[in-house]
Amino acid sequence: MLGALIIVFREVIEAGLIVGIVMAVTKGIAGSRLLVALGVVAGLIGASLVAAFAGALGEALQGIGQEVFNASILMIAVVMLTWHNVWMAKHGRELANEVRLVGDAVRTGSRSITALGVVVAVAVMREGSEVALFLYGLVASANSTSRELIEGSLIGLALGCAVTAVTYLGLVTIPTKRLFTVTTVLITFLAAGLAAQAVLFLQQAGVVTALGQTAWDTSGILSDTSLFGRVLHTLIGYADQPSVLQVVVYAIVVTTIFALSKAFAPKAPAMRTRKPATAG
């Protein structure tokens, strides 16, 4: 039972963390709760479909359908997260200072949170499909220990939801103004980590073969399959034996998001000094 609990919990940690972060990021924005819920539901439906058609997916594209699919949805998440951060760089200040007053910002904002809804769906779909396949295996083998295993799985799932709650509650204790900075950094590293995972899939499919050598091996210090390693894996993309290409792509994504955010950020001092002057 403990084995099943651990397997399921390990799979849902990533989705749990991401949902928690998105909930904190979109806190207070009209319609955001519904969006997260829709993201989860869409993710669960997607996960069931992926699990049900795992065979067909695996055989697609001459046997590398699984990898191309995984890499593609991960890259969609990376693009969505990048977009969100750039949007926040552009409008975050208005949103923090005069929440929901700027009609245009809110409208664009709702599009930006839609992007985060997609990220939720992708996270739930990816992890959910593996849990679904695992559970299917348990039910199909239907021996005397199956019941215990299913109970373990359900507890694992519940613990995953607890991760969401802890992440969310932890983040919302941060004062709103600081929260924007924290979540921007979180999302930047999250996106870079997901991009590095996408690289992994393309490498195992043989689509990309360059820079395949191992960049470092810190599995002796902190295994990325340990609980803490797993959390770091999701949050900042920590891997104990990454390929050189993964490290390169990681660096490129962090740099790109940073550069884009800088490029799209309004000339802040000029806009802000006017306000106190008129107010006072």
Place this chain on the structure above:
Amino acid sequence: MKASILLAALAALAISSAPSLAADATLVKVSLKDHHFVPAEPTAPAGKPITIEVTNQDTTPSEFESKTLRVEKVVPGGGKITLQIRALTPGRYRFFDDYHEDTTEGFLVIQ
């Protein structure tokens, strides 16, 4: 605009996604039977890319995974998958079924 960039990227990915099997890759075949790898310790030469073919003879799905080989792929019940591995240095590389890690493991022995 974002969407079109994304679509272009995906299209490029799809086009470039035909498996580029290295001509000199060593083929290693492994089967899953009653949640055990057969053979449990396949061998392959060092310094050459490797293609691993995993056939699942069980009816339940497995996930072939290896930290050191850096792969992770679902093998449906009764299904078959292939994985591309970079050229390796001599050693023992552990792989396992992520769904039954405690009972289902093997080693790729590179000589």
